[in-house]
Amino acid sequence: TTFFDEDGELKRHKYNNFLRSIFGNIDTREETVDSIKKRLSKIFEEADEMMEDGRKSLSISGEEMSQAVIIIKDYAELVKIACKANGQKERFEARRKIEFMWQIYKSKYNPRFVFSKRDAKLVRERLEGPKDGVKIDPSAPFKILCFTDNPDGIEIVGESEMGDRLSASQEDIAVHLISAKFAGTDCCILPMDETHEDVGNKYIGRKSLKSIVMKKIRKRIKMDAIHDLLRTTFVAKTREDLLKIQQYLEDNYFGFATTLKRENRYGEFVAVETIDVADNKSKSDEYKALRYVAEIPISSETKKEIYIVPVEIRILLEEDLAKERSNYHDASHKNYERRRDREFMERMLPVEIYPHLYEEKTDPKDIFRKKQYKLKTA
Secondary structure, eight states, X not given: OTTBOTTSOBOXXXXXXXXXXXXXXTTOTTOOHHHHHHHHHHHHHHHHHHHHHHHHHTTOOGGGSOHHHHTOOOHHHXXXXXXXXXXXXXXXXXXXXXXXXXXXXXXXXXXXXXXXXXXXXXXXXXXXXXXXXXXXXXXXXXXXXEEEEETTEEEEEOGGGTTOOSSTTOEEEEEEXXXXXXXXXXXXXXXXXXXXXXXXXXXXXXXXXXXXXXXXXXXXXXXXXXXXXXXXXXXESSHHHHHHHHHHHHXXXXXXXXXXXXXXXXXXXXXXXXXXXXXXXXXXXXXXXXXXXXXXXXXXXXXXXXXXXXXXXXXXXXXXXXXXXXXXXXXXHHHHHHHHHHHHHHXXXXXXXXXXXEEEEEOTTOTTOOEEEEEOOO
């Protein structure tokens, strides 16, 4: 690369110019190279943390990662290792870390992510605006969905029944829900504030930076292809209530040209209509929900401009939310995350570089019985 001479020595002036031109803040002309390096160093740390989380999730030995690469947080040093290191594995890991840094950088400073908190507020206003839109009493307490969880299944119970254990493996789980009225129907909305302190204002969730970056790497897509950056979940007690909410959304928010995805997992088979939305192979076949990804027009904070943002809206029954929050059910978010982490780590630890981490497997659903290499997990 241009900031090394023929002997592999760093040309400091050219390297500093590179950092300023690519990573510098154009509104701060006096920003020092040291401050740019510190910013990049933090992003490299985030990359290392995400790799470490994936490794621990699947119980992969830490010895598989090159310590010489892990400790380095400088762009130029990693480029040098990627080009000059003797070992193929070390060169690959340096290149992977650089690419990982770029994925985080381009996501973290993407305007959709930067302004997602503001957009979430405006989407909430859009849902609450109509006379029969979302109505919430901020002073009302949370509704508590209680269920017992064990490897043999789940059972929704009342709060008074919590603690009546039938087996040593049984767990009691309580899910906080916001009581609401929508489309003239009593329902609940899943709060996005895990502290459960803000009942009325936190039901439009924002996808985390980690989740965005992992999805981009797993599916080899760009930021524009991520349509669930903002999302919300309606929870219905009965199928009749679910259908009422679905019909209202179909009539008022999901026009033909604005809907990017319709996914119905409550029929005899999964019906998916999609426009440029990546398939999610980590999702369980037992996962149940109505799921839409639609472009919703919102007004800017000045109310002078209108722009559209993609929003994921799910509707599901209480029993299926319980399955999602279970520690054991195949459709649980916990098991989804494990499958997602495995898919992610198979991208980051390719079989060509780490053959000893893989085993041959055959998908029982594949009629051709084609052999596949899968990452070994604990």
